Amino acid sequence: MRKPLTTKNNSRIEVEIPNECPRCHSGVLPTKLFAFKYVDGEHMEMAHVVFRCPMCEKLFSTEYLINEYGDSLMTIGNYPITHKVEDFSEEIEQLPPKFCQIYNEASFAENENLNEIAGMGYRKSLEFLIKDFAIRNNPSKKEDITKSWLDQCINNYIDDNRIKNLAKKASWLGNDESHFLRRYGDLDTVKTIKMFIKAIINFIESYLAVEEAEKIQKNNNCNLRISCKFELAK
Numbered sequence: 001m002r003k004p005l006t007t008k009n010n011s012r013i014e015v016e017i018p019n020e021c022p023r024c025h026s027g028v029l030p031t032k033l034f035a036f037k038y039v040d041g042e043h044m045e046m047a048h049v050v051f052r053c054p055m056c057e058k059l060f061s062t063e064y065l066i067n068e069y070g071d072s073l074m075t076i077g078n079y080p081i082t083h084k085v086e087d088f089s090e091e092i093e094q095l096p097p098k099f100c101q102i103y104n105e106a107s108f109a110e111n112e113n114l115n116e117i118a119g120m121g122y123r124k125s126l127e128f129l130i131k132d133f134a135i136r137n138n139p140s141k142k143e144d145i146t147k148s149w150l151d152q153c154i155n156n157y158i159d160d161n162r163i164k165n166l167a168k169k170a171s172w173l174g175n176d177e178s179h180f181l182r183r184y185g186d187l188d189t190v191k192t193i194k195m196f197i198k199a200i201i202n203f204i205e206s207y208l209a210v211e212e213a214e215k216i217q218k219n220n221n222c223n224l225r226i227s228c229k230f231e232l233a234k
C-alpha cells in the first residue's frame, strides 16, 4: 500500500508501506512514527521512515530511494535484518535437533541470496533428517547408519516408499549443489530440495502419528459399565 507522508524536514513523499515486520515477521500494517528525507553520499535522494509494529510493538525502519518529486522508486531495505526461523512440529524437533538447526542455517543463507551455500546446507539437513529418522527406527544399527552414504541409508533403512523416493531425488539434487558438474541444471534445485524436504517431514509426521495410534488398544471398560447398569435395571 502506497501512502503520502510528511517528513520531519517538511518534504512530501509517497512510499510503499511495508506489510511485514522485519523483527517478528508478522504480516502487519505498521504505524508510521516519523520520516526523514536526505541526500546520501552518492547524491541520491533517500528517505528513511521509522515504523512501529502493532504485533511486537517494536520499532523498525525502512529505507527508500526516491525521485525529485518525493515518490519512492524502490524500497532499499527494512531494518533490522532478521531471519524468520522455521517452526517445526514437536515430533520433528524431538528427532535429534541438528536437522532443524542446519535447515534454518540454510534458510538464512538463502534469504541472504547465498544460494550456492543454501543448496549444500539443505542437502546436509536432509542427511541429518533421514539418518536420525533411520536411527530412531533401527537403534541397533546406529553405527552402520551413521557411517553409510546417504543413498545407502535411504535404500537400506527407509521403508516408506514415499519418503524413500523423495529422499533419493532430494539427495541427487543436493549432490548437484555440492559438486563441480551439474546434472540437473535446468531445475531450480534449491526450491525443489526444500519442497521435497517439507514433503518428507509431512510423511514422517504421519508415520509417527500412525505409530502412536497403533499403541492405543480398545478400552472395553465402558462397555462393561453399560452391561452392569443393564443388569441392575433388570
Ligand SMILES: [Zn+2]
Binding pocket: 021, 022, 023, 024, 025, 026, 053, 054, 055, 056, 057, 058
Ligand atoms: Zn513485529
